[in-house]
Amino acid sequence: MTKRSILEYRGEVSPVWCSFCGDYAVLNSLYQVFQRKKLAPEEIVLVSGIGCSSRLPHFVNAYGFHGVHGRTLPTAMGIKLANPQLTVIAVAGDGDGFGIGLGHFIHTARKNPDLKYLVMDNSLYAQTKGQVSPTTCPHRVTPSTPYGVMEEPINPIALAILSGATFVARAYSGKPELLTELLLQAIDHPGFAFIQIISPCVTFNPTDTYRSLTQKSYLVSDYPLEDRVKALELAQAEDRMALGLFYRVRRPTIEEAVREIVEAAQREGPAELAGLVEEFNV
Amino acid sequence: MEDIILRVVGEAGEGVISLGEIIARACARLSYHVLTYRTYPAEIRGGPTMFQVRISPDPVLSQGDGVDILLALNPASLESDGAELRTGGVFLYDAPDANVSQEIKDGARIIHYPLPLTEIATKELNYYLGKNMVALGIMTALFGFPYNLIIELVYQRYPKAEKNLQALEAGFQYGKLHLEKRDQFLLKGRGSKEDRLILTGNEAIALAALAGGCRFFAGYPITPATEIMEWLAQKLPPFGGIVLQMEDELAALAAVLGASFAGKKAMTATSGPGLSLMSELLGLASMAELPVVVVDVQRAGPSTGIPTKTEQSDLNLACLGSHGEAPRIVLAPSTVEECLYYTIQAFNLADIYQTAVILLTDQFLGQRLETIPKPELLSIPRHDRLKYLANGEAKFLRYRLTPTGISPVAFPGEAGGMHVITGLEHNPAGAPDYSPETHQAMMAKRFKKLEPLPQTIEARKAFGDQEAELGIIGWGSSQGAVQEAISQARQAGYRVAALYLKLLYPLPIEQIREFIRSVKKILILEGNYTGQLARFIRSELLINPIQLNICAGRPFSPREVYSKIEDEIMSLHQHM
Incomplete structure (x- = not known):
């Protein structure tokens, strides 16, 4: 395999994010991972929905599908099933992934397609200037909750584990080496790999600063990664800033299941259309 | 014999549709042309169900008017259906239900056959559900259907239910021994043998989708479109394709668009409520210039409407649904045969024009059986997307402005074709671009590419x-x-x-x-x-x-x- 330069993966469009946005770290980690895995740009597909982080595909020299708000995962699964050779990476924000598109998260996890799903979580809707998101803490004042957030945030790590995701991790833009390391592992994982990436919004979120997040963050301890109970216990830690790989198991992917069905159906050779028409003979 | 309309009425769960379909298939086998029409409730058990077969030596164009042979398994709609019987018509009904009004009895010279359907089913066979098969046996004797043919069709429909064959036999014996034929209807068959198929509009669409190159289907169950997904789920894998049932219609169309982006001919099928949900993604298909075929088997709306009844009320949604102005192609076949032709055409047009094609049918067309001449599906030419050839001549621009408005595509995996498709307004390279010139030019591109369409197809x-x-x-x-x-x-x-x-x-x-x-x-x-x-x-x-x-x-x-x-x-x- 030829050695590849990191510059090969730079897209022609320059990032439109604010200076110091956490999403830059994700983009940089992706460039590094692509280079280290020697992935050909034409073999990579980045899929996204709507939001600041969903602009990411435009900044990469690869194939990209910047689609509709919330529908990132089914779109990515359609691409992967149509061509399982591709490395398909779905990227979303917490609004796209945990708000409007949350239902697809659960259903995609249980199907276990070989997708990498990176949710850049800044705990608010940044593209629309700072409203409450599904991961915003209670009582926080935002433009759409001037009297404070009334509901509990969701727990994406616990939800992923319970929904059947086979690789569940949390990373943080403020710790780019760990992010890159987890991304590498996710790429190597054959199955649905979900990484919640805490990615600070420096413009609209004055609370979750790099400083406070770095203080809250700690690495998950060593334990058997297939231990679902332990993983869930850790996922429910109050502060929610444990970083690292929570859970990893191997389970057949939906592409494998599809291939099996197709191979079994074609055991006696591919079918002929003429035979199908005969079935409708009077 | 000229043109007979045979109608079976009863309650959902009584086997009205099974009985009617067996008769339709028998008549098709006997070289008659048939066209069926059914109405049924949205509930699985209970509520009036009607199945009608129009039988003729000549091609049948519609469900017709009036009724010649009426079988009522249940008294619920005796009056209303009885009133539609034509002069010389035959009225068969379960004997306990014989309180038919004097008006119907005297009205138009009608031949009555009160039958002990429930009695035979329950007392003789201890199998109430076999009432429909008892009736079928009696009709077989009365109208001269070849008994072996009926046995074969019953067996096909109920391979495991020996009791149904017993019920059929009991009915047949009753018909032969106890029923004096007083009507003129005989369905013994026509001598001629022609190459014909019998299938529903939904089956025709599914078959033609496969013939048209569809290898990816994602959908969500909905009456009256579900048969398309179910048929393809069975038949796509031997052709290397797959059907996925998704969590909702949004996911269904999203997955289909993903597969289309990756180079597959892909489809979904739904009815009005599903199409409403898909509207936003249809706009994306138009904006990002992604081929896709969406079937809408229309049912009565608005909202949940009447799920099992026919209507043509999704035209506005199909043509204009989605925000902004998102051109697409909308086709409407009128017959089962046209369902075949226009479905293949839909896949061709989606690829040629790189946009969404909506195929509008309805419950009446989707769920009716029709006999049609055997089609030459493979003789209809197939078209694919205009591909970008990385020959070094020009830089690949996914949305290159061309005289036709159609830009060549590259599929993921192909070197030199990397690009990002987006629902944002974009320049020829696919990059977000909100300049007045770009928006104007790209809107024109998306509309203009469809202008030659009315002249290039059988519109x-x-x-x-x-x-x-x-x-x-x-x-x-x-x-x-x-x-x-x-x-x-x-x-x-x-x-x-x-x-x-x-x-x-x-x-x-x-x-x-x-x-x-x-x-x-x-x-x-x-x-x-x-x-x-x-x-x-x-x-x-x-x-x-x-x-x-x-x-x-x-x-x-x-x-x-x-x-x-x-x-x-x-x-x-x-x-x-």
Whole structure:
């Protein structure tokens, strides 16, 4: 395999994010991972929905599908099933992934397609200037909750584990080496790999600063990664800033299941259309 | 034997549809042409169900009017269905239900056969559910169906239920030994053997999708479209394809668009509520120029409406649904045979024009069985997307502005073709671009590429007289009723023509204009309340057509179309 330069993966469009946005770290980690895995740009597909982080595909020299708000995962699964050779990476924000598109998260996890799903979580809707998101803490004042957030945030790590995701991790833009390391592992994982990436919004979120997040963050301890109970216990830690790989198991992917069905159906050779028409003979 | 309408009525769960389908298939096997029509409740058990077969030595165009043979498994609709029996008709009913009103008994010379259906099923067989098979056995004896053929068809339908064959036999014996034939109907078969198929509109669409190259289907169950997904789920894998049932219609169309981006011919099928949910993604398909075929088997709306009843009320949604202005192609077949042709065409057009193609059918067409000539599916040419060849000549621009508006594509995995598709307005490279010039140019590109379409496909079918007094314009499944009404009108000396539109978006304006010029008066006929096509035609052609709309969950009958023709031509004559 030829050695590849990191510059090969730079897209022609320059990032439109604010200076110091956490999403830059994700983009940089992706460039590094692509280079280290020697992935050909034409073999990579980045899929996204709507939001600041969903602009990411435009900044990469690869194939990209910047689609509709919330529908990132089914779109990515359609691409992967149509061509399982591709490395398909779905990227979303917490609004796209945990708000409007949350239902697809659960259903995609249980199907276990070989997708990498990176949710850049800044705990608010940044593209629309700072409203409450599904991961915003209670009582926080935002433009759409001037009297404070009334509901509990969701727990994406616990939800992923319970929904059947086979690789569940949390990373943080403020710790780019760990992010890159987890991304590498996710790429190597054959199955649905979900990484919640805490990615600070420096413009609209004055609370979750790099400083406070770095203080809250700690690495998950060593334990058997297939231990679902332990993983869930850790996922429910109050502060929610444990970083690292929570859970990893191997389970057949939906592409494998599809291939099996197709191979079994074609055991006696591919079918002929003429035979199908005969079935409708009077 | 000329043209018989046989109707079975009963409650959901009594086996009305199974019985009716077996009779339809038997008649098709006996070389008759058949067309079926069914209405049933949305509930799995209970509620009136009706299955009708029209049987003729000649091709059948519509469900027809009236009834010749009526079997009532249940007294619920005895009166209303009984009233439709024609003179000389046959009325079979379960003996305990024999309290038929004197009016029906005397009304039009009708031959009555009170039958001990429940008695045989329960007392002799201890199998109440076998009532429909007892009735089938009796009808087999009465109308002369070859018994072996019926046994074969019953076995096909119920391979594991020996009891059904016993019930059939009990009925058959009763018919032979205890029933004195007093009617004139015999369905022994025609000598001729022609190569014909019997299938529903939904089956035709599924079969043609496969023939048209579809290898990826994602969907969500919905009445009355589910059969398309179920058939393909069984048949796609041997062809290397797959069906996925998704969590909702949003996921279904999203997955289909993903597969299309990756180079597959892909499809979903739904009904009105599903199409409503898909609207946003349809806009994306138009904006990102992704081929996709979306079937809408329309049912009565709005909202949940009447899930099992037919209607033509999704035209506005199909043509205009989605925010902004998102051009797409909308096709409307009228017959089961046309479902085959226009489905293959839909896949071709989606790829040629790189946009969404919506195929509009309805419950009546989707769930009716029809006998059709055996099609040469493979002889219909197939078209694929215009591909970018990385020959080093020009840099690949996914949305390159070309004279036709069609830009070559590259698929993920192909070197040199990397690009990002987006629902944002974009420049030829695919990068977000909000400049006034770009938006104007790209809107024009997406609309202009469809302009030649009305001239390049069979956008309409015309029937009837040149220089007609009355010209009917319609779309979809009402075509057969209109054709029959026109034949009748011509026999009565009226000059009538019809134009059936197969391409509903973009409308073939010039062809409609030409038709309008050739007739004195225009009548637009639609199975919806407001006249959705009429509104498009009125605004595009500045004419004020007469409308005939029904919105009753049933198809048009030839009789009501004929009576409208008569009224309108009379009034035309009076005004002259």
